[in-house]
Amino acid sequence: MMKKRKKYSYPDKRGYFGEFGGRYVPETLMNALFELEALYARAKRDPKFHAEYISILREYAGRPTPLTYAGRLTNHYGKARIYLKREDLCHTGAHKINNVVGQMLLAKRSGKTRIIAETGAGQHGVATATVAAKFGYRCIVYMGQEDVQRQSLNVHRMKMLGAEVRTVTTGSRTLKDATSEAIRDWVTNVPDTFYVIGSVVGPHPYPMMVRDFQSIIGKETKKQFDGIPSYLVACVGGGSNAMGMFYPFIKDSVRMIGVEAAGEGLESDRHAATLSKGRPGVLHGTFSYLLQDMNGQVSLAHSISAGLDYPGVGPEHSFLKTSKRVLYAAVSDIQALRAAELLSQTEGIIPALESAHAVAYLETLMPKTRKNDSVIICLSGRGDKDMQTYMKNISKEGTRP
Ligand SMILES: *Cc1c(COP(=O)(O)O)cnc(C)c1O
Secondary structure: OOOOOOOOOOOOOOOOOOOOOOOOOOHHHHHHHHHHHHHHHHHOOOOOHHHHHHHHHHHOOOOOOOOOOOOOHHHHOOOOOEEEEEEEHHHHHOOHHHHHHHHHHHHHHHOOOEEEEEEEEOHHHHHHHHHHHHOOOEEEEEEEEHHHHHHHHHHHHHHOOOOOOEEEEEEEHHHHHHEEEEEHHHHHHHHHEEOOOOOOOOOOOHHHHHHHHHHHHHHHHHHHHHHOEEEEEOOOOOOHHHHHHHHHHHOOEEEEEEEEEOOOOOOOOOOOOOOHHHHEEOOOOEEEEOOOOOOOEEEOOOOOOOHHOOOOHHHHHHHHHOOOOEEEEEEEEEHHHHHHHHHHHHHHOOOOOOHHHHHHOHHHHHHHOOOEEEEEEEEOOEEEHHHHHHHOOOOOOOOOO
């Protein structure tokens, strides 16, 4: 007898995941979003589009990425078997390129060759500048002044790749303001400009599109693992690597945990735990959980990891939280640093600080697991970009596990 599958078909036609999502944009962008939705719907039905997407990911970005059994880390906890999905081995060092390749192919179909993007840590900017160079497209990346100073290596990378980096000096001078500036550019230049968004955020159809492009992570994992794991764990900034890992498993009986950044602690004002501590509101064209003050003003997020330092989160995560399909937790800066050290010394893999948040959740999860359980962690990126932070924060002797 066929096992009855639970239905999961989100977003709805208007771009909502339950009450979350939608298109909260100025009227001048509505048409552009309708066009993009139609363009994507055609591409999704076209086997040629899919073939080209897969072929670039294979030949250029290094997919499929391995699923690595973490033997020494498993022994360290002495419970469930731990596996790592190795997005750190993608070209440019993280999962972001999966989505950028998909959107760049859509840009190609739309005939628009002026590419704009927003970036915080610079990782999405680098991925976009990379793929734009490969396609021969003009690329402009908006980045807050604060981030330009903190992430100078990535600024130089983008410039070397031929992109123009526009420094944003308004507001908090971080990702939130860079995104507002990119939206303003898009409003002004819609006829020839394609906006490549870096996570499962923004107005419909972006959260759905980015999720679909990142789903390659979960699809490969499903094939490689050959069965259904007990737990999936991924870090959540905007939520794209987590959605990419979770979505192909959403109808299966696997427990999923999204890990946010608790920064200096959930009781401090310095964290980025949007789902744990925020309230629903509108930011950057979508209705979702949001860090905001009593007057509804968007609060500043804080995390030692620049890639998790965003006051919003993708609307589908808000839906998965309220519908209780996914559990959301948060780990602090210090816990993430410890986990980065542990993974480096047990497995010989230096993780990105973002990914180290997912690893840190093992401290909570592992005691509850049994030997025949299995845990898959989405290792979203590698740690080269974070070496300065690691050097500053991890003592000379370290703390060998
Ligand atoms: C950008 C980034 C993240 C956070 O983005 P999501 O959309 O939440 O995946 C996580 N890990 C790495 C390595 C990143 O570069």
